[in-house]
Amino acid sequence: xxxxxxxxxxxxxxxxxxxxxxxxxxxxxxxxxxxxxxxxxxxxxxxxxxxxxxxxxxxxxxxxxxxxxxxxxxxxxxxxxxxxxxxxxxxxxxxxxxxxxxxxxxxxxxxxxxxxxxxxxxxxxxxxxxxxxxxxxxxxxxxxxxxxxxxxxxxxxxxxxxxxxxxxxxxxxxxxxxxxxxxxxxxxxxxxxxxxxxxxxxxxxxxxxxxxxxxxxxxxxxxxxxxxxxxxxxxxxxxxxxxxxxxxxxxxxxxxxxxxxxxxxxxxxxxxxxxxxxxxxxxxxxxxxxxxxxxxxxxxxxxxxxxxxxxxxxxxxxxxxxxxxxxxxxxxxxxxxxxxxxxxxxxxxxxx
Numbered sequence: 364x365x366x367x368x369x370x371x372x373x374x375x376x377x378x379x380x381x382x383x384x385x386x387x388x389x390x391x392x393x394x395x396x397x398x399x400x401x402x403x404x405x406x407x408x409x410x411x412x413x414x415x416x417x418x419x420x421x422x423x424x425x426x427x428x429x430x431x432x433x434x435x436x437x438x439x440x441x442x443x444x445x446x447x448x449x450x451x452x453x454x455x456x457x458x459x460x461x462x463x464x465x466x467x468x469x470x471x472x473x474x475x476x477x478x479x480x481x482x483x484x485x486x487x488x489x490x491x492x493x494x495x496x497x498x499x500x501x502x503x504x505x506x507x508x509x510x511x512x513x514x515x516x517x518x519x520x521x522x523x524x525x526x527x528x529x530x531x532x533x534x535x536x537x538x539x540x541x542x543x544x545x546x547x548x549x550x551x552x553x554x555x556x557x558x559x560x561x562x563x564x565x566x567x568x569x570x571x572x573x574x575x576x577x578x579x580x581x582x583x584x585x586x587x588x589x590x591x592x593x594x595x596x597x598x599x600x601x602x603x604x605x606x607x608x609x610x611x612x613x614x615x616x617x618x619x620x621x622x623x624x625x626x627x628x629x630x631x632x633x634x635x636x637x638x639x640x641x642x643x644x645x646x647x648x649x650x651x652x653x654x655x656x657x658x659x660x661x662x663x664x665x666x667x668x669x670x671x672x673x674x675x676x677x678x679x680x681x682x683x684x685x686x687x688x689x690x691x692x693x694x695x696x697x698x699x700x701x702x703x704x705x706x707x708x709x710x711x712x713x714x715x
Contacts, residue, residue, distance in 0.1 A: 431493040444475040473545035482506025508560040527625035618651040634663030657687040671699035
């Protein structure tokens with residue numbers, strides 16, 4: 364039975380088309396020792412899928428099409444993420460608009476750097492797909508898994524709580540070398556961003572109002588990151604940074620939006636002070652904390668009091684805001700805020 368050499372022929376065609384646009388079939392057939400008919404068949408396949416483009420009929424000229432694909436595997440030891448981008452990924456994305464290139468550059472290098480510094484693995488694979496409508500980037504390592512590592516570093520009782528910490532931003536297991544902003548901003552720059560690790564899949568879709576966390580039937584080793592963005596997207600990095608800055612002329616990461624529902628584990632209700640402390644962990648690094656109560660029907664008195672009275676009293680320089688709160692949640696929040704106001708009014712005057 365003859366060996367299928369389609370992948371080898373495809374790779375040769377895409378590698379040689381720029382240097383040999385007018386005699387591509389002959390050059391590839393000679394170089395890898397296959398018939399011209401076999402090469403011509405693969406040329407038609409690549410034309411159909413947009414990986415090659417053709418002009419002329421009698422004596423055609425070929426060039427790279429708008430669709431591109433590539434797959435690279437690197438040992439993590441000694442790897443530099445800028446080399447991955449400059450030498451391998453950037454050439455695949457030639458012709459993509461500048462703003463989209465900048466976003467892909469940021470996201471790809473941040474995720475590869477995370478694999479280098481945090482995964483404790485041995486290799487990372489990078490997949491690049493581009494078609495006339497979108498760019499897809501995939502980064503997979505064989506390490507310990509991002510959710511498990513965060514849970515271990517922060518002593519979390521459940522790996523699902525790692526997503527709550529990621530959603531706040533400024534999370535890193537190595538603060539000497541990282542600010543903890545990479546995953547946070549990358550997830551908001553792309554149209555869709557997914558992380559799969561262990562039994563969990565995190566899915567951020569910009570067209571959906573909430574992020575989702577799914578339980579997988581099969582346990583996956585390492586960490587897989589998938590990023591997708593339309594080539595005609597109006598996004599730009601400056602606007603994304605501005606959404607989480609303290610002002611129009613200040614790009615300091617001073618504002619965060621925390622999905623309150625992620626403080627729950629399983630079907631539990633948000634009623635206790637320990638849950639509230641879980642929610643507010645590490646947010647003291649921000650000036651504005653927006654608590655998003657989407658999908659939270661009610662909260663308990665102790666939970667509300669811990670957040671909107673106790674935490675607020677202990678951090679008077681932090682502005683707490685609430686969005687998407689039901690009337691029942693609003694009632695509990697207001698009750699705690701009134702109690703806080705009473706605390707302030709009862710404080711002794713200076714010098715008395």
